[in-house]
Amino acid sequence: MIDHFGIxxxxxxxxxxxxxAVLSVLDYERQMDVGQAVGYGTQGKPDFWVEDASGxxxxAPVHFAFTAPSAESVQAFYHAALAFGVEPLHEPxxxxxxxxxxxxxxxxxPDGNNVEAVFHGGAPAPTG
Incomplete structure (x- = not known):
């Protein structure tokens, strides 16, 4: 339904x-960089934009979720975010x-938005 959105x-x-850092573990990458904005997505199409609003x-902060390809990538997203020093809200x-x-x-x-990674296929398989 939504083609793209930006913050x-x-x-x-x-x-x-x-x-x-956090989108690369979900298989998203920079698709466009137009100087004052960067678009992330896959296969050449940006669906998420970050725009420079300096000054x-x-x-207000918003909530949005990125689709994760696996439960393990949700964990990788969370750990990449924590390594960056942002506030954890809910662990995987x-x-x-x-x-x-x-x-x-x-x-x-970094701007206070509630960012989520979600996988709709359940928790990772137990190890050990």
Whole structure:
């Protein structure tokens, strides 16, 4: 339904470094860089944009989720975000209130947005 969306960042350099790190583990990468904005996505199509809003109001924080290709990539997203030093909101786990196989993790990005990675195929297989 949504073709693409974007957020404004008060610290564009920090935000793009954050998204470079956390989106790469979800198989998303930079598709376009037009100077004041960077578009992330796959196969040449950006569906998520970060725009430089230095010196402007960035607006109220929002919540959005990225589709993860596996439960392990949800974990990798969470650990990449924590390594970047952002606030953890919910560590990777099943959120059965959404559905029995909803495996997600939530963090705050550098601008305070609630960013989630979600895999709809359940938790990772137990190891050991």
């Amino acid at each position: 404004n960042s008060a610290d564009f350099e920090r935000a793009t470094k954050f998204y470079d 402007r109001e960035v607006g 786990r099943i959120f059965s209130e959404y559905h029995p196989n909803y495996y997600g993790a939530f963090v705050r990005d």
